[in-house]
Amino acid sequence: MYTGLRLDYRLWVPTSTSRVISAVAELRVFVDEINDLTDQLGESGRRVMEMEKAYKRLEMERDQVHATLEETEALVGQEQGKIQRLQVELTNAKTETERRLAEKDEEMENVRSVTK
Numbered sequence: 001m002y003t004g005l006r007l008d009y010r011l012w013v014p015t016s017t018s019r020v021i022s023a024v025a026e027l028r029v030f031v032d033e034i035n036d037l038t039d040q041l042g043e044s045g046r047r048v049m050e051m052e053k054a055y056k057r058l059e060m061e062r063d064q065v066h067a068t069l070e071e072t073e074a075l076v077g078q079e080q081g082k083i084q085r086l087q088v089e090l091t092n093a094k095t096e097t098e099r100r101l102a103e104k105d106e107e108m109e110n111v112r113s114v115t116k
Helices: 002-115
Strands: none
C-alpha cells in the first residue's frame, strides 16, 4: 500500500507541475494582453485630450468669428444709416436746386416780358 501511495504521488507531481507551468504561461499571456489594453487605453486617453483641446480651440475661434460678425453687422448698419442720410440730403439738394432754377426761370421770363 505504501508503494501505491508513492506511485500516485509520483504521478501527481508531474501533472501538477505541468499544470503550474501551463497556468504561468496563461498568466503571462493575460499579463501581455492587459499591458496591450492598458497601452491602448492610454493612447485613447491622449486622443480624447487632444480632441478636447481641438474642440475648445474651435469654440474660441467660433466665438471670435461670431464677435467679428456682430461688429461687422453693426458697421454695416452704421454705413447704411450714412447712405440713407446722404440720399435724403441729395434729394433735398436736388429739390432745392430745382426750386431755385424754377425761380430763376420765372425771373428771366419776367425780365423778358418787361423788356418787350
